[in-house]
Amino acid sequence: xxxxxxxxxxxxxxxxxxxxxxxxxxxxxxxxxxxxxxxxxxxxxxxxxxxxxxxxxxxxxxxxxxxxxxxxxxxxxxxxxxxxxxxxxxxxxxxxxxxxxxxxxxxxxxxxxxxxxxxxxxxxxxxxxxxxxxxxxxxxxxxxxxxxxxxxxxxxxxxxxxxxxxxxxxxxxxxxxxxxxxxxxxxxxxxxxxxxxxxxxxxxxxxxxxxxxxxxxxxxxxxxxxxxxxxxxxxxxxxxxxxxxxxxxxxxxxxxxxxxxxxxxxxxxxxxxxxxxxxxxxxxxx
Ligand code: NAD
Numbered sequence: 001x002x003x004x005x006x007x008x009x010x011x012x013x014x015x016x017x018x019x020x021x022x023x024x025x026x027x028x029x030x031x032x033x034x035x036x037x038x039x040x041x042x043x044x045x046x047x048x049x050x051x052x053x054x055x056x057x058x059x060x061x062x063x064x065x066x067x068x069x070x071x072x073x074x075x076x077x078x079x080x081x082x083x084x085x086x087x088x089x090x091x092x093x094x095x096x097x098x099x100x101x102x103x104x105x106x107x108x109x110x111x112x113x114x115x116x117x118x119x120x121x122x123x124x125x126x127x128x129x130x131x132x133x134x135x136x137x138x139x140x141x142x143x144x145x146x147x148x149x150x151x152x153x154x155x156x157x158x159x160x161x162x163x164x165x166x167x168x169x170x171x172x173x174x175x176x177x178x179x180x181x182x183x184x185x186x187x188x189x190x191x192x193x194x195x196x197x198x199x200x201x202x203x204x205x206x207x208x209x210x211x212x213x214x215x216x217x218x219x220x221x222x223x224x225x226x227x228x229x230x231x232x233x234x235x236x237x238x239x240x241x242x243x244x245x246x247x248x249x250x251x252x253x254x255x256x257x258x259x260x261x262x263x264x265x266x267x268x269x270x271x272x273x274x275x276x277x278x279x280x281x282x283x284x285x286x
């Protein structure tokens with residue numbers, strides 16, 4: 001069994017982005033700018049935003065976090081987004097999800113300028129992804145594809161089973177795999193007999209949020225396992241959705257948690273933001 005080392009690859013990508021930022025600064029006189037909207041005091045969201053901010057600092061981005069109270073109005077968030085859409089120093093806008101219940105999340109995501117939508121959540125970019133056109137792709141599944149590429153794992157013609165069908169993980173993961181000519185199956189909470197599906201996977205992608213959902217008897221010998229889940233055990237340990245100890249004995253490759261898909265997500269956010277800055281710089285010249 002070989003580990004798919006997302007930590008190592010993410011550091012390599014970060015170095016490339018850092019170099020790209022220096023070149024960007026020489027050619028434009030400015031640095032890429034990322035704005036984050038963080039609403040409320042959810043500990044996990046705060047931790048993610050802090051990690052993203054540190055990563056921005058490491059590669060030399062300008063970054064700003066708009067922290068807003070839990071009881072913020074729809075209008076106030078919309079005004080902030082409109083302001084960031086117009087701000088020439090901001091190339092990427094990231095709305096940390098989930099937003100509080102009183103907020104219409106769809107409306108908020110639709111308001112982000114698609115050319116600054118570095119998370120790839122705007123329906124315009126979702127449409128481009130499903131039609132196989134270039135655009136912004138959600139960072140987590142994009143990171144998974146980069147990790148597979150790094151280890152020369154070609155998904156073409158492979159049976160790929162994606163467990164979890166959210167808009168930010170499962171669905172874009174499936175689209176990327178389909179675009180890369182894999183045979184794709186998507187499973188979710190209503191899937192009957194999950195094992196029947198997972199056993200057929202040459203490559204199994206799991207992004208659900210349930211500790212030990214995938215057990216040894218659910219995977220084929222020598223399958224490739226991509227564990228996207230991030231869960232915290234009662235003792236505070238970070239684990240994925242796969243029973244790592246036992247499944248790792250049976251598979252050919254596996255992503256660890258932590259150190260697998262997680263760091264790749266942040267690396268792809270940096271890479272998407274640099275891409276946005278380059279696009280926006282070209283627009284400014286026009
Ligand atoms: P979500 O709650 O929006 O979606 C979960 C999906 O799993 C749904 O499609 C649901 O139908 C499915 N599901 C739930 N229980 C199931 C079961 N028993 N069997 C089969 N399918 C089931 O969650 P999300 O935002 O997509 O996140 C999923 C997991 O991925 C979480 O653990 C989250 O922390 C993690 N995540 C990791 C990263 C990363 O950087 N590695 C990024 C985003 C999310």
